[in-house]
Amino acid sequence: MKRVLVVYYTQTGQQKEILDQILFPLEADPQVELTYHRIQPVSNYPFPWDGHSFFDAFPESFLQIPCPLQPIDDQILHTNYDLVILGYQVWYLSPSIPFNSFLNTKEAKRLLNDTPVITVINCRNMWVMAQEKVKSLLHGIGANHVGNVVLVDRHLNHVSVITIVHWMMTGRKDSYLGLFPKPGVSEKDISESRRFGEPIATHLKNNDYSTLQTSLVGLGAVLVKPLLVFTDKRANTLFAKWSQLIRSKGLPGEAARRPWLKAFNYYLLFAIWVLAPVVSLLFLILHLPFLSLIRKEKRYYQSVNFKTPR
Ligand SMILES: Cc1cc2nc3c(=O)[nH]c(=O)nc-3n(C[C@H](O)[C@H](O)[C@H](O)COP(=O)(O)O)c2cc1C
Numbered sequence: 001m002k003r004v005l006v007v008y009y010t011q012t013g014q015q016k017e018i019l020d021q022i023l024f025p026l027e028a029d030p031q032v033e034l035t036y037h038r039i040q041p042v043s044n045y046p047f048p049w050d051g052h053s054f055f056d057a058f059p060e061s062f063l064q065i066p067c068p069l070q071p072i073d074d075q076i077l078h079t080n081y082d083l084v085i086l087g088y089q090v091w092y093l094s095p096s097i098p099f100n101s102f103l104n105t106k107e108a109k110r111l112l113n114d115t116p117v118i119t120v121i122n123c124r125n126m127w128v129m130a131q132e133k134v135k136s137l138l139h140g141i142g143a144n145h146v147g148n149v150v151l152v153d154r155h156l157n158h159v160s161v162i163t164i165v166h167w168m169m170t171g172r173k174d175s176y177l178g179l180f181p182k183p184g185v186s187e188k189d190i191s192e193s194r195r196f197g198e199p200i201a202t203h204l205k206n207n208d209y210s211t212l213q214t215s216l217v218g219l220g221a222v223l224v225k226p227l228l229v230f231t232d233k234r235a236n237t238l239f240a241k242w243s244q245l246i247r248s249k250g251l252p253g254e255a256a257r258r259p260w261l262k263a264f265n266y267y268l269l270f271a272i273w274v275l276a277p278v279v280s281l282l283f284l285i286l287h288l289p290f291l292s293l294i295r296k297e298k299r300y301y302q303s304v305n306f307k308t309p310r
Contacts, residue, residue, distance in 0.1 A: 002032050002204050003079060005111065008087030008120075009039040009098040011047040012173065015087045015122050017190050018151050022120060023085070025197035032204070035079070039098045040070040048171035055261040056252055061091040062243040064133065066101035077107060083116045083204050084143075090123035090130040092243075093236055095137075103137040112138065116209050118147035118200065122185055124164050125152040128224065128301050129232045135306040145304045146209035149196050149221040151185045157228070161272055196221050213304050222302045226294045229301065230283045231276060242267065 004026060010016050016038075026032045046053050060067070088099035095103070102108050117138060121127050127150055138145045153160040163183035166176035173184055199215040216222065242264050250256035287294060300307070 002082045004032060004034050004083045004085065004204065005037065005076065005079075005081040006034060006085045006087065007037045007039065007102065007111075008085075009089070009096060009102070010087070011045065011089075012167070012171075012184070014173075014184055014190075015089060015120075018122050018185065018193055019085070019087050019120060021190055021192075021194040022149065022197045022200070024194050025201045026204070029201060032201070035076060035081075037072055037076055039102045041098050041101070042068040042070060045097070047168075049168050051169070051265070052258070052261065054168065055265050056257075057097060058092050058239075058261070058264060059243040059247040059257075060252060061094050061097050061100075062239045063247060064094055064100050064104075065097075065247075066104045067097050069098065069101050069105065072107050077110060081111065081115060082207070083118065083200075084112055085118045085120060085200075086134075087120045087122070088134070090121065090127050093126060093232060093239060094130050095134050100133075100137075103134070103141070109141050112141050112143040114142055115144060116146045117143040118149070118212075119145070121148070121150045123150075123152055124160050124184075125154075125157060125225075126228055126232050126235075127152065128229050129236050131301070132306075135304070136308075139306050139308070144209075145306070146203075147200065147212045147216055148304055149193070149216060150223070151189055151193060152223075153184055154186065154189070155181050157276070158272070195219055213302075217302050224298045224301045226287065226298060227280055227283050229297065230287075231279055234279060235271070238271070 006019060006023065008015050008019055023034060027034060045057060059065075086099075089096045091097060094100065119131070119134060121131060123130075131148065135145060153164070155163070159180065160183065163176050163180045166180070167173050167183035173182060175182055196216055196219060199212060199219070203209045203212040203215075246257050246260045246264060249260050
């Protein structure tokens with residue numbers, strides 16, 4: 001019998017829908033016992049969001065400041081698992097606050113240390129630097145990171161910016177104004193993610209994960225877009241300054257940081273609609289001499305290797 005623990009957070013339910021598909025082959029296998037733990041903040045984040053709370057989550061998301069979580073069942077904490085699957089989403093180019101909070105608990109250390117771990121990411125489209133932050137936390141915990149699957153909204157970056165705001169602010173995963181495509185990961189991509197479960201089941205049974213990520217990448221589990229990586233890195237530098245500035249003005253919910261959150265809101269609109277197109281153009285012009293470096297970087301971000309920062 002192989003014991004698999006699935007730890008995840010979800011607001012809209014999308015993360016769980018994806019996990020259900022990926023885990024289908026394991027769920028159907030009598031030799032595998034699956035246990036689920038849904039991460040629950042003591043004070044949960046709203047869904048749908050309102051404009052203020054959406055931006056108020058920015059400093060603590062980016063600075064990776066944990067929030068208190070509901071306890072994990074004792075039975076889970078007293079079991080040794082053969083594999084742990086972690087489902088998370090990206091908030092402000094970082095792991096979401098609830099998921100980051102989980103990784104910072106002593107219970108996570110207890111569950112993940114010296115244990116094979118597979119990450120499953122769902123987000124709009126910008127996940128690479130968030131995953132580097134997660135890799136760093138997993139490395140610190142002593143987890144054995146053996147696999148990664150990423151599901152994103154595949155529409156054009158600026159189209160998905162519009163449609164995700166509609167989804168997050170109304171709670172409806174439907175077409176904005178009847179004109180735009182549906183937001184989030186497409187139903188087709190969610191249902192087809194079932195194919196990733198087969199190699200996971202095989203490697204679990206063989207108790208050898210050395211080639212799992214290569215198999216997953218071969219099935220299209222991790223598509224890396226160099227332009228998005230470039231934007232993600234630049235935006236991380238700017239977000240670092242904004243998050244420290246806003247946090248220095250007050251804690252979540254405090255009135256003193258409201259005007260600064262408003263300023264960040266306007267800055268973000270400027271960055272998305274003015275800076276990002278300029279950055280894209282620069283990237284398209286300047287990237288050609290760096291093609292081999294970009295390919296190397298792409299392979300690294302598709303892998304579960306972790307380069308400790310120098
Ligand atoms: C506060 C907030 C910030 C977000 N920031 C990002 C981001 O930086 N990059 C990205 O690709 N998606 C971002 N998203 C989209 C989430 O990843 C999306 O909400 C998630 O895919 C929904 O999954 P869930 O309902 O299972 O949590 C953000 C969403 C929220 C609510």
